[in-house]
Amino acid sequence: MEIKRNYLLFLGDAPDQLAAKTAQGIAQWRPEWCVGQLRLPNCNADLGLPDVTLEAGREAGAKTLILGVANRGGVINAEWQALLIRAIDLGYDLASGLHNKLTDLPDVVAAAEAHGAQLADVRHPTEDYPVANGVKRTGKRLLTVGTDCSVGKMYTTLALHREMVARGMKATFRATGQTGIFIAGAGLSVDAVVADFIAGAIEVLTPNNDADHWDLVEGQGSLFHASYAGVTIGLIHGAQPDALVLCTEPGRAHMRGLPSYQLPDLKTCLDRNLEAARLTNPAVRAVGVAMNTKSLSPEAAADAKKAAEDLLGLPAVDPLKDGVGPIVDRLW
């Protein structure tokens, strides 16, 4: 699934900034692709981009209207539908990160067919993926893994990509979730793939490549998350990673969404991820720790990074505050 650029970001009637989280990720990582934001009168989110009409967006070069927002009540209402159809009439493709599908809206589908517009529901894979074959591929792969969900795996992967590109290394960001897909312009939502094909889908996403090329694969979930470990291990096996970066956020009281589950310690967590990864790539090694220290004081953050470095013998950085240079230094 390829999303045409540039983008106009539709924020709808987002009740708060959090509801526009996906659009915010796009604006943060790909500002050069975003011609502006389109907000309805009662929208409470703001990405700091120019407010642009559908018409002005087209004139500014936008080819895709991105629905990067959570909609109220899980329903795409009549007002939104009228706007989407007008966008199609003006020549836009539509790409949505909503649970509800654009392709379930008959009037929108009819308009898209009439204009040859693409409707991309990026949470819902449409391709049929193969069963993984486990055959070793050419090129190198780095995967971010985590102690928990939402600890910064996408952010870390993008920061690594930016640093490697700046150093002139060959690298591609491989997106496995909705926000990442908009940022990459392609990818697949691995958590929506049918269980038998998780690893196979990731093999397709990260194909043979040049010997000195790195695929930087966005991780998902955690081996220690009682809801999502199936996604995580399939992702590990399919990616055949040469390098792992362990992502964590100190200070969480429990695993996300699971009040009775504690977070794993970093050593156990890294060991299990390496164990799992060795099945399809016995040469895998850990290259660093990415720590989201937003909830810590500067002193506590320094202590936490130092403790992780001493425990694991790896560089530990907060990608947002420190950059990821020490991790990229260890790649080959």
Add this chain to the structure above:
Amino acid sequence: MEIKRNYLLFLGDAPDQLAAKTAQGIAQWRPEWCVGQLRLPNCNADLGLPDVTLEAGREAGAKTLILGVANRGGVINAEWQALLIRAIDLGYDLASGLHNKLTDLPDVVAAAEAHGAQLADVRHPTEDYPVANGVKRTGKRLLTVGTDCSVGKMYTTLALHREMVARGMKATFRATGQTGIFIAGAGLSVDAVVADFIAGAIEVLTPNNDADHWDLVEGQGSLFHASYAGVTIGLIHGAQPDALVLCTEPGRAHMRGLPSYQLPDLKTCLDRNLEAARLTNPAVRAVGVAMNTKSLSPEAAADAKKAAEDLLGLPAVDPLKDGVGPIVDRLW
């Protein structure tokens, strides 16, 4: 998904016995539910059941026509469709283990709607499952895990169920694959569930129960299978097993479908399964090894079982040849 009993087993034009593997499993484990088999003239499979017409099947009490056969070329042809519609006219429900869906055949769907017949495509879950919550449930659960796919996990689970029922223990067989679903009359194909909901689906399949009741959960895949480990770990986490039985088949040259992958040793395999299971049930313990020794001489089989017992400190049995008494003896 509940399948009404009794069954008439449709073998179609199965080219050989292997193509009728699903029907054979039903006939083997639930002969009392099978009023007979229905074969087309060029069918080369035979379950040893009486050959019965659709009409005679109904008179004998059949309520569901089971398509327990692989169809040639992956297409349900016109001849089959005519027969299926005639079955619906006679009052049958249809239940299919095919990849192709009955619900994709408009004429069959129309007939089913007209007669109020159920169409069950057991490979394709229709229910929406929740994300797993990881909350401990009442009752006890045993899960079969394996070194590889197709090493006898379903067979072992059914043998345990039979033995426990014979001893007057409270036990339910919980099916996670198509053949198991027909044998249980209910269940879900876990490998066809969307990745995010693997563990959640298994939580639904094995709900709260009496304190002295055992759910016997049919395992799938292997943590050491590069294609399917996502299914396996989600199943482990969702089942929250109190007891694991390790299933294996000595003598395999490589993992099923993966020529470059060796089988794990029994100790490593069991340790990893216990590690994974401890996440949602820290009290999990291994209770036995089920070994399919069909490819071994009696001496070699005895040696292999003895070696496994010495290595793991658990009873090792071939369920088909020895029964599973020594494993059930260890349950509580």
